Amino acid sequence: MTSGPPRLKEALERERFAVTVEYNPPKGTNLEKLLASARSLLGRVHAVNVTDNTAAVMRAGSLSVCRLLYEMGHDPVMQITCRDRNRLGIQSDLLGAHLLGIRNILCLTGDYPTVGDHKDAKPVYDLDSVQIMQLVQGLNNGRDLAGNKLDGSTDFVIGAAVTPEADPVGPMLVKFETKVNAGAQFFQTQAIFHPDLFNSFMRAVRKFKVKVLAGILLLRSAKMAEFLNANIPGVSVPDEMIAELRAAGDQRALDVGVEIAVRTIKAVRPHCDGVHIMAIKAIDRLPEILTKAELG
Numbered sequence: 001m002t003s004g005p006p007r008l009k010e011a012l013e014r015e016r017f018a019v020t021v022e023y024n025p026p027k028g029t030n031l032e033k034l035l036a037s038a039r040s041l042l043g044r045v046h047a048v049n050v051t052d053n054t055a056a057v058m059r060a061g062s063l064s065v066c067r068l069l070y071e072m073g074h075d076p077v078m079q080i081t082c083r084d085r086n087r088l089g090i091q092s093d094l095l096g097a098h099l100l101g102i103r104n105i106l107c108l109t110g111d112y113p114t115v116g117d118h119k120d121a122k123p124v125y126d127l128d129s130v131q132i133m134q135l136v137q138g139l140n141n142g143r144d145l146a147g148n149k150l151d152g153s154t155d156f157v158i159g160a161a162v163t164p165e166a167d168p169v170g171p172m173l174v175k176f177e178t179k180v181n182a183g184a185q186f187f188q189t190q191a192i193f194h195p196d197l198f199n200s201f202m203r204a205v206r207k208f209k210v211k212v213l214a215g216i217l218l219l220r221s222a223k224m225a226e227f228l229n230a231n232i233p234g235v236s237v238p239d240e241m242i243a244e245l246r247a248a249g250d251q252r253a254l255d256v257g258v259e260i261a262v263r264t265i266k267a268v269r270p271h272c273d274g275v276h277i278m279a280i281k282a283i284d285r286l287p288e289i290l291t292k293a294e295l296g
Contacts, residue, residue, distance in 0.1 A: 007075045008047035008104055009157050011274070012186055012211045018274030019295050020077065020188065020213060021286055022049040025060035035068065037283040042073050044287070044296045047104055049077040049188070049276070053084060056116025063093060067100045077159060078102050081110025086126040087135070087145050094139060098154040106159035106188060107132040133158050133182035160184035162212075163234035164201035165194055172234075173204055180208045188276040191217035191228070193237050195267035202271045211273035216265055218279040218289070219257035222246040258285055258292070265293040 011018040021041065023034050038048060048069050050062040066076035078097050080090060094105065109129045113121040127135065135145050142153035160179040166172040176187070192198045192214050202212065217235075219225050222245040225237040241260055248256040265275050275295070279286050290296055 006043065006046040008077065008186075009075075011046040012157075015273070016046075017269065017295075018047075018186075018211065018213055019045045019290070020047040020049060020274065020276045021045050021283075022051065022276065022278045023065070023283065024051050024054055024280065025062065025065045027057070027059050029060065031060075031065070031068070033283070034065070035072070037286060038069055038072055038074060040287050041290075044290055045074075046274070047075045047077045049079060049106060052079040052081045052108070052110070053116070054079075054111070056083065056111045056113045056118070056121070058116070058118055063097055063100070063102070066097065066102050070101045075104065076102050077104040077106050079106045079108055080132065081108045082125050082127050082129065082132060083110030083113065083123050086124050090127065090132060091135065091139065091144055094136065094154065094156070095150075098139075098156065103155060104157045104159060105136055106161065107136065107184075108161055129160065130178055130182045133160065133179060133184055137183040157185050158183045159186050159188060161190065162187045163190040164192065164198050164214075165190070165236060166234040167236075169197075169201060169204075173201075176205055177208070180210055184210055186211040186213065186273075188213045189215040190232075191215045191235050191278065192264060192268060193235070193241065195264060195271075198268055199271045213274040213276040214265075214268040214272045216261050216275050216277045216289075218254075218261050218277070218282055218285065219245060220280075220282055221250070221253045221257075254282060254285070257282075258289055261289050262292045265289075265295070 050065045052062045062078050066078045069076045107129045113123050136156050136158050139154040142150045162176050222242050225242045228235045245253050245256050
């Protein structure tokens with residue numbers, strides 16, 4: 001890695017293997033565990049994502065946590081969804097993020113409220129993820145979505161999501177190209193559990209001049225893997241992985257999950273531009289994964 005605090009934009013531009021991790025803000029105000037984990041990763045990752053009410057579950061806001069991570073020395077990736085804000089709120093939050101030093105934005109549509117913990121919440125969806133990318137491009141060029149001139153433009157790196165193991169993959173490839181045309185500069189993928197399918201996807205998208213970071217999700221148990229298979233479109237944990245987790249028992253399942261994550265990182269590394277590691281409810285294992293996968 002470069003000397004000084006690693007930065008995502010520089011890693012991508014210099015074609016370094018980029019490493020990002022993801023944090024869910026707390027459902028409340030206690031940030032102790034999140035900040036302790038982030039301190040342990042200083043200098044070891046290029047950026048830290050902060051989710052935006054992921055799975056439509058109400059949590060502390062991405063913007064405030066991104067600022068705290070920025071002050072710590074990290075390069076934050078602020079996630080922003082279309083579910084909870086109209087175009088006025090989205091643009092206002094983005095300008096505020098830029099004022100606070102945040103330079104990476106991951107544009108997402110967002111899960112429908114009925115999957116979360118406030119099922120009666122009214123969704124907004126004034127824009128979709130592609131339109132947010134176009135909006136961010138406009139802010140970078142000094143114009144708001146209505147075409148009005150800004151008094152000071154933004155300088156965001158635009159990120160997008162993709163599901164490489166979608167079946168069929170054809171519509172996803174079409175959407176990938178649409179997002180590239182909308183200004184996406186890097187992609188962080190949905191969780192990868194079939195490196196062969198991912199490598200095939202990468203061959204199909206290498207014609208585009210964008211960077212792709214493979215999503216690595218830490219499995220904590222066989223039950224978690226079965227839940228993903230039943231509820232998350234485009235995610236398919238192989239039966240042999242589930243059997244491996246089950247055979248480990250409750251005491252060792254997370255250790256096996258770490259081994260699977262490390263194995264997957266090593267399998268996809270020759271084919272992509274980086275990895276995005278998601279260790280939901282097990283963020284204390286992130287340094288171990290980085291070390292075992294020889295990521296810094």
